Amino acid sequence: MHKSFTSDAPQTVRVWLYTGTLFGALENDPFPNARAIAEAQGFTGGAGQSVIVPGPDGRTSDILYGLGAGRDQLALAALSAKLPAGDYEIAADGGYPFASIAAGWADGAYRFDGYRTEKAAPPRLLIPASEDAPRLSREADAVSALRDLVNTPAADMGPEQIHARISALGERHGARVAAVVGDALIDENYPMVHAVGRAAVKAPRFVMLEWGKPGAPKVSLCGKGITFDTGGLNIKTGDGMRIMKKDMGGAAHAIALAELVMEARLPVHLRLFVSAAENAIAGDAFRPGDILQSRKGLTVEIDNTDAEGRLVLADALTRASEDQPELLIDFATLTGAARVALGPDLAPLYTDDEQLAADILAASEETGDPVWRMPLWDPYLAYMQSPVADLVNSGGAGMAGSITAAIFLKQFVSAKSWAHFDIWAWRKAKYGRPDGGAACGLRAVWAMLEKRYPAV
Structure with a gap:
């Protein structure tokens, strides 16, 4: 499996992807107080906007991420590029095919560290059982x-x-x-x-x-x-x-x-x-x-x-x-x-x-x-x-x-x-x-x- 993917993650952070249009059309909270939290932090689904939401234990439980108009299918790279090591899963895909989500994730998580003494530990994306994990990993x-x-x-x-x-x-x-x-x-x-x-x-x-x-x-x-x-x-x-x-x-x-x-x-x-x-x-x-x-x-x-x-x-x-x-x-x-x-x-x-x-x-x-x-x-x-x-x-x-x-x-x-x-x-x-x-x-x-x- 590619080093920024996993097929087995007992505990994950949920990532909610929205274009501006999709987020504006939400009628119900995808998780408790999602829209109120977004409003308080100015999140509208704009390209690159993100909101990190902690759970009861203080650890990150959910992430809202904006895709803007949804034209750039590698836009998720901006998120995976700055996330710490850990396991993440896509809870809402923003209308993107999962293959594009995976490609964007791997793109942002990549680091050229062959000449560094400290090696990068990439954030890992959970690949659902419904997806062709070997193909995504090969690519x-x-x-x-x-x-x-x-x-x-x-x-x-x-x-x-x-x-x-x-x-x-x-x-x-x-x-x-x-x-x-x-x-x-x-x-x-x-x-x-x-x-x-x-x-x-x-x-x-x-x-x-x-x-x-x-x-x-x-x-x-x-x-x-x-x-x-x-x-x-x-x-x-x-x-x-x-x-x-x-x-x-x-x-x-x-x-x-x-x-x-x-x-x-x-x-x-x-x-x-x-x-x-x-x-x-x-x-x-x-x-x-x-x-x-x-x-x-x-x-x-x-x-x-x-x-x-x-x-x-x-x-x-x-x-x-x-x-x-x-x-x-x-x-x-x-x-x-x-x-x-x-x-x-x-x-x-x-x-x-x-x-x-x-x-x-x-x-x-x-x-x-x-x-x-x-x-x-x-x-x-x-x-x-x-x-x-x-x-x-x-x-x-x-x-x-x-x-x-x-x-x-x-x-x-x-x-x-x-x-x-x-x-x-x-x-x-x-x-x-x-x-x-x-x-x-x-x-x-x-x-x-x-x-x-x-x-x-």
């Missing part, structure tokens, strides 16, 4: 593992540690894992992964995992695994570089999703591809003006070494497409332009497959995991044309940066159905938690896969 575990990967400093989460993580995952589930490391990337035709990572002390690598029966539908996942991004010779500012340990967040999402697929034993033939490299600065760093070969054969002129993620992902997408998967999904912390457009929480989705888009957006609505579809506007390919090569890696228009990056990637995809997520994998201080790694779009994609390929 919460996957999200926590994803966040741990993103939060771990680059000194301890380089390409070899990502490789080790995938190897351990493969061993646990009986999957086959292989990797191409260092200069072998040139021999095995992953030239752009090599170019981006060759200046780093830690050797770049291309890691592959394969699981499931060969005759099952082919589902492939790709992740950008830049373990630290200095920007290369187009070096970032100090502020821009400060959280670049998170630039492997796309790989963390792909790994987490692969783990969910295997844990649930979905009837698919799964392949995971991760390009892992550090974009470092040294005498042999790739340069603006260089022209790189790609696995697909297209040549790419380097306009900006800080647009390196699309290079390593392009080789990965090419390799994934060679298997002709039925479905190909990639996650990448690709552009700041996506954050300007949609902020940190909305996961930008790019796909030409109308049914896939509809399925992901429906799953997003169901899970409360926000996803927003963006246009793959082919005319913007003109911005990615080079006078001396097939493509340039960074458009010079200064506009539509997330779209042009997606259009660049599209040139390397030949799968039947493809979706690209340009995520941030991070969240600024919110819900009473510190800055740190975050899952963006993961639960929506997972819900879509569960429906498309139901476990038997």
